[in-house]
Amino acid sequence: MLESLLAGDDEASVIALATLRSGATYWVAERAQPAGKHAGVFNRRLQRMRMHGLEPLGLERAVQLVREHGQPVRTGLIDAADRKWTTLLFLTEDGSALVACAGWPLPLVRKPPL
Secondary structure, eight states: OHHHHTOOOSHHHHHHHHHHHTTOEEEEOSSOBOHHHHHHHHHHHHHHHHHTTOOOBTHHHHHHHHHHHOSOEEEEEEEOTTSSEEEEEEEETTSSSEEEEEEEESSOOOOOOO
16 A cells, blocks of 8 residues: 555655565554644754755655645655665555655765765
8 A cells, every 4th residue: 555655756755665665664653643743843853964964855845745734644664675765754644645755865874074
């Protein structure tokens, strides 16, 4: 079922689907939380990542879409089998549709300047 939700053509969705099909593990929260809460938390995480020189794929857009959605959302994660990539999912309250997704390489460590 999760594969069918990742039918979008944005880069984060394409990577998430490929990752899932290559043997990734995934998890989806059982309960939804208010969209504003998630938007605030992940906006702060985006700012922290940027402060450390990391630019997560699609996270800024995901925060915007979650905020615009305005209804409770469930979160989920897709972790690549090789543990080199993770995708964050935002699903509708009933889990029937994808609101947004974002991804970033793992581990989240800043590379030292040369």
